[in-house]
Amino acid sequence: MATEATRHGARIGVDVGGTNTDLVLECASGIYYHKVPTTLKNQSIGVVDGVLAICAQASLDPAEVETIVHGTTTATNITIEHNGSDCGMLTTEGFRDILHIGRHKRPTNFSLHFDVPWQSQPLVRRRNRIAVRERIAAPGGEVAVPLDEAAVRAACALFRKRELNSVVIGFMFSFLNDTHEQRAKEIVLEEMPEAYVTLSSEVAKVIREYERFSTAAMNSYVGPKTAFYLRDLEARLRGAGIRSKLRIMQSNGGISTVDACARRPIHILMSGPAGGVIGGAAEAVMAGTPNIITVDIGGTSADISTIPGGAVKVMNARDTFVSGHPVLAPMIDLVTIGAGGGSVAFIDEAGGFQVGPRSAGSEPGPACYGRGGVEPTVTDAQIVLGRLDPDMALGGSLQLDAELSRIAVDEMIAKPLGISVTEAALGIIRIINNNMALAIRSNSVARGVDPRDFSIMPFGGAGPLHGVALAEAVHARDVIVPVAPGITAAVGLLKSDLRYEHTDAVIRELTRADAGAVAQINAQAAALRDKVQAELDADGIDRAAQKIELVAECRYAGQGFELRAEMPELLTLENKAGVVASFHERHHLDYGYSYPEAEVELITLRAIGSAEARRMEAARIQTTDGSSPDRALMFSRRTTFDDGRTLQTPRYDRRRLFAGDRIEGPAILVQHDSTTLVPPGYLAEVLEHGNTRIRAIGA
Template sequence: MIRIGVDVGGTFTDLILVDEVKQKIHVYKIPSTLEDQSIGVINGIKKLCENAEIPISEIDYILHGTTVATNITIENNGATVGMLTTKNYRDILHLARHKKVENFSIQQDLPWQSNPLVLRRHRLPILEKLAAPDGHIRTELNEKEVREAVLKLKEAKVESIIICFLFSFLNDVHEKRAKEIVKEMWPEVQCFTSAEVVPQMREYERFSTTAMNAYVAPKVNHYIDNLVNSLDVAGVKAELHIMQSSGGMSTTEMAAVRPVTLLKSDPAGGVLAAAWWGELEGVNDIISVDIGGTSADISIIPNNMPKMINPRDAEVNGYPVLVPMIDVETIGAGGGSIAYVDTGGAFRVGPKSAGANPGPACYGLGGKDACVTDANVILGRLDPEQFLGGDIQLSRESSVKAIEETLCSQLNMSVEEAALGILKVINNNMALSIRANSVRKGIDPREYAILAAGGAGPLHSVDLAETVGSNLVMVPNYPGITAATGLLVGDLKYDFIKSRIVPLSQPTTETISTINNDLQELIHSAHTQLMQDGIQPEDISMERIAECRYVGQGFELRVPIPEGQLEEATLSMIAGRFHDIHLIEYGHSFPENTVELITLRVISTGQTPTLKLPELASGERMNPEKAVMYVRETVFEVDGEIRWLQTPRYDRTKLLANDIVMGPAIIVQRDSTTLVPPEWQATVSTNGTLFVAPKVIQGGAAQHVNQFFLKVR
């Protein structure tokens, strides 16, 4: 079986090919084509297959992480959406929750008002009404008004339509009928109902999620269709799966129906890879730092389990979206981040990026701004002739010129001082994000290893580790394409949900029977979908979850449902587990309060082949001469002074298991460069992972891990 993982970033498109028959792995990076991401994807696949000497027609699976949906929300260039909603409730999307990020500011921007996903003139009221708590019909749907509204939206030339009626999560009969009328009158328009997209309680969040789904759908579907057609023209016969925000893969058909699930497709792969590498090497607690050309994705991964965002906090650019999302923080810190002096005289780096074109000044594509990559080139940490295996020749002269013209005169610094300052600022920005996502949540980053991912991750992660107090950095085999590698360890995964609002204390026989029936329906739907996707029954697993709260509480917490049929004792057990989870989450619980079931969720997983790394032969060499490429001066800050030190370059492909490289050193590979400062050392595990740690830790890779754990304990 031959599988390819493709991750499209803001600067580079990363690819990895795994030939499981020949047990060979090939990697490739190519500049992203942001005007049409599919061009870079196709070109990268062709070049990767050429390098691997594999006919493109023999690929079995292409696993894809994309930023298409994310970019639409950032650039505010989604579809014009029309909305049919319950009469007197057309302004739910405008009013939201009357919550502000800054409670006392009257000048802050509220995106749902300044840039609404659906303009008010396109939100048309329809006479109909359902009633809680069971969704019974209070007022029949006025089909005449639906038809009139469709004509108005067609005349307004909207590109997609959403149907969001009150209490449709309890009964979707009116939404279904309204959609039938829309498709009858306007077959070619994309139409989504809120009960299809997210059948959950909370009108505003449900409406917002459905609106976001319709907002990104036309462009996402166009991209998917274009990619599928381009692959077909290129002779690719492989199945195409796409990464979702939840960390699970999806078929193209499911992604087209619910493109809102792709909003964090790109960073999810990197988090999965970090968790997988930690488990592979026996390091349970990981801080994943994936630094690319445009941004850095930071995620805290305790016990090798990626954390999911609490639904109350799930949002994209200020718009709430009720879809499962891996907890990952993205900040504007990458190789293309631009350094500048602001109007107040402060030295800043990012979040604006030079991207892939023109890119940093050293790319020689017309860029004039000083970027992080320029700083690394000037300091000798990136060798111009080694960048991307020599495919892109960097210009040190252009980097020097950019920094001199934009920074040196304003800051009264030498070129080296300004370049080192760029790295200090960008590293401090990332360290602040790490602390905000760890210390603020009761996690001590000193007890976590840092996994250096992304093309720029291994260049910065040791400095980050020193700043946050960690003493172990892991550099995976292919750090520059970590997110693409994560696609190869992700399984097909879907969430199926149904709202069922009942108290768990003293349930009636009818209530227990209803809940059991709901779960069976969800499991049947999930099983059917995975079978349609080609998953064998033995590779299917189901996780049953009850989302519960105390009666009157604002938000729910997830509670695992025990196996088997539910009984009164089982519901009591779920309530008990909820108290425990509430105590962990908030620091207190109220065992005397009634627990209420709000939503039933079934997470279905279809297991797919995982990644297998060949073991390295044992070398057990100290600073192996056979791996040295050459020696070149590199800038380090030693005892507060800038010093040029003779620094050997090692070819990573020639390092063997348990080899030790003492700093200062630079370890070079096609997709990334690892910096080992003077007071640090690197060693290689049998799986090929680099462990970088302070020189006070002795021995090989296993000792690095063991002594790391001894220190944190």
């Protein structure tokens, strides 16, 4: 490890959550982990403070840090809190209401009372959507009606009057010919030099005007604030003497530059959760367990992803919705629910016992934090049950007040329901576990995946306290706890490759494509490859280290949506049959059937450029010498388990356990960033890197 880090500069991964900011540092002297509270008013303050603190912990000059990889929830939070920029929009005459109409889909088919997010929370208000005369003709992309430039300038005058600083430009058929969108952008920047401008043809050059317009609108909605945050963070790092390259985790599991993410923040809407999935997949490799279900439980939310055979899945573009709005950006396949350590328990107006999705966050935080919070949370319930030790949080650096937890659970839950404080706390844990189990099933069973063939991998600060209960609920094989559960998402940031993607609409019959059609497809593929290569070049990646993959998105003639198929570097009349066969195979895999004799259409080409980053590798720990794991025993305290039994339960310092050590439950494994619960009837076995497998005794 030291040799690897000596050859290369130090690197830091920083993952910002709703409650804590997690950091991991890889340098010549080893790997260091750290947590600091998230500064909600400006996350960059906490990031800089955390970077300086972890460098001090390692006695490292911050100037020696080569790269900082950052997972951020800034863009995500904007969509959740609905506080993005007021946008203006220029669109084709007659199509002003595309964003309102959508696809005529009902979010809840059989309910008369439902919310339509794209109408109740529009990304661009109707009064700010201005239609102008222009028309590109299909299918060839010829100019049918020239752009009315005077109308564009008049719209800009209206935008200035309404103090709009973000503009969306989405014209019909611009995916065939973007001339009008590009000219409109030039005019907007002449009239409004400081405007943040998004073209639909730049962020989603594909068919389907609603999804394309929605993607462009989302980019402009989150763009100004996200760009400000990223550039502010970069400036604050420079001001603190940190000259590192700053890279940002994208929703697809790859990393990119600040400039690219500031221009296209739609690619970092799921930045935070993506790092956890990548980190979980890497931990699975170390544990020799290819089938895992990652459950990243932080202070605010739980992010769940199913990884079969070690392959991280990317969602189909038709399924990528953010806050109810379609966004055509590649994203790792995961489910997020409001379930975390800070999730608030309450009795609703009907007398129902509920937990989440509202969270106490870090300010004021759970009642036990002593920062003014009076509502009981999941963390408070864990303390009441004796599963979290108030004097051991974050290695003792965060002092918690157990009495405040007991009062909150008693006053808000136990007394209203006429039950004991212990029963109320158990109820909070059971409800939150059930909510997460339902989400796990939606990402596995509902998609034809059997959890019995998978291991649950819980991480995040709260994850390992829930791992065994979740495995029981979904009948998973066992539980794998990562080396540093509370920092796993940050670790994943240092195991991610650079990644860029570009698309182009190429609507051609593939089965019957002649030499002319094949030549045109190759020309568009070459242009896409050049775009991706230019971004990798700008990032300083040697051509020899660059990898560019082409993907064909195809469908049967007349079908509604596309599936990905393998695409050769150069398409020929001879090898096009291989693309068609790849599509048939993918269709059969996804739907259980295919039509080998049917016509196949090529709809979109996608170029994916990547460069492999240096992987952070955890060192192997000392193998047990046959001595008792009691060397790691700290003390014992009374702890209440899910079956209602309260038992004297030993605490073990996880850092002092050796590979091969076995600990029978009841037991609690304590470390700085997280706490692992081993219930009665379960056995925890320490693996070679310090990760832990928990399974039922006799299983």
